[in-house]
Amino acid sequence: MANHCFDRAIDTRTPSVDGRKPVRSWFVTPSRQDFPGIMLWGAPTLEPSTWNEPVSTPNRIVAEPWSVSTIRFKSTATGVWDFHTHREHELLWSAGGTVTLEASEHLWMVPPMLGIWIPAGTAHRVRSDDGAVIFATYLTPDRIDTDWDSIVGIPMTGALREVLLHNENNAMPDLKRLRLQQVAIDLIHPVQAASLDIPLPRTPDLLSIAQQIIADPADDRTTSDWARTIGVSGRTLMRRFQADTGTTLTQWRILVRVRVALIEIAAGKPVVAVARGLGYANPGTFIDLFRQVIGHTPAAYFRSFSPVMKPHQNGTKPARVTR
Numbered sequence: 001m002a003n004h005c006f007d008r009a010i011d012t013r014t015p016s017v018d019g020r021k022p023v024r025s026w027f028v029t030p031s032r033q034d035f036p037g038i039m040l041w042g043a044p045t046l047e048p049s050t051w052n053e054p055v056s057t058p059n060r061i062v063a064e065p066w067s068v069s070t071i072r073f074k075s076t077a078t079g080v081w082d083f084h085t086h087r088e089h090e091l092l093w094s095a096g097g098t099v100t101l102e103a104s105e106h107l108w109m110v111p112p113m114l115g116i117w118i119p120a121g122t123a124h125r126v127r128s129d130d131g132a133v134i135f136a137t138y139l140t141p142d143r144i145d146t147d148w149d150s151i152v153g154i155p156m157t158g159a160l161r162e163v164l165l166h167n168e169n170n171a172m173p174d175l176k177r178l179r180l181q182q183v184a185i186d187l188i189h190p191v192q193a194a195s196l197d198i199p200l201p202r203t204p205d206l207l208s209i210a211q212q213i214i215a216d217p218a219d220d221r222t223t224s225d226w227a228r229t230i231g232v233s234g235r236t237l238m239r240r241f242q243a244d245t246g247t248t249l250t251q252w253r254i255l256v257r258v259r260v261a262l263i264e265i266a267a268g269k270p271v272v273a274v275a276r277g278l279g280y281a282n283p284g285t286f287i288d289l290f291r292q293v294i295g296h297t298p299a300a301y302f303r304s305f306s307p308v309m310k311p312h313q314n315g316t317k318p319a320r321v322t323r
């Protein structure tokens with residue numbers, strides 16, 4: 001059973017002259033089971049029946065008349081928030097450490113430059129490692145209009161972070177806070193480049209191969225080598241794997257490597273070191289493959305998350321306040 005040790009500050013605002021708010025308590029419920037350990041942002045989980053159990057929706061977190069409230073957690077040990085839902089939309093983001101979200105039969109990593117948008121009413125579970133700093137921003141659904149209704153990645157630009165933290169940490173007149181919250185909502189939009197999913201095979205023997213590649217993405221065995229481990233020909237494995245996942249084994253392994261690279265580069269690891277760690281002797285080969293999958297080189301991709309990024313540069317519309 002995982003330990004649940006968190007320094008936390010959870011609060012709900014009520015209207016006041018200076019925008020201050022009272023504090024209420026928060027608790028962490030025990031986890032039903034430990035996750036088997038696929039740590040890829042966007043990779044489907046292996047136990048959807050367990051993670052799709054219905055969960056009741058609790059009382060609201062964001063009080064009237066506010067649209068946005070952010071809660072900060074610091075994990076002091078490996079811990080789990082068990083499956084739960086919120087009446088509000090949630091934007092889960094971090095300032096460091098390993099944080100994972102389980103929902104809708106998928107697993108997401110939460111790197112520092114990306115937040116995860118969880119629609120209101122979506123059952124989800126969060127895991128964090130010792131030292132992780134986690135922020136949960138809640139947004140009132142009936143005051144926000146979005147062009148998306150599923151879990152998506154949200155670029156945590158410098159502007160968005162600062163506005164959310166300013167809203168949470170500083171007293172101000174109510175009208176000023178409402179204007180500030182509208183600015184925060186205007187800065188929220190999904191990032192298309194991070195929507196890559198990695199489908200897992202359904203049949204046990206192919207799933208075993210997939211799990212081994214996930215555990216060691218640098219494994220350079222060929223399709224024929226993998227085929228021999230399950231007693232079939234390379235051609236048969238290629239056909240079955242494509243039928244199960246929609247992609248060849250070689251292409252699937254590239255997706256896994258790129259997903260791992262996204263996480264490691266976001267954590268500050270140099271591109272050359274990431275490439276070599278994934279089995280590429282020539283970093284240029286890795287960069288070319290990264291560009292083919294993501295549409296940008298690693299440098300260009302991560303520049304897109306800089307604080308100067310414009311809200312509409314990827315063609316999607318930001319969230320909008322509705323009254």
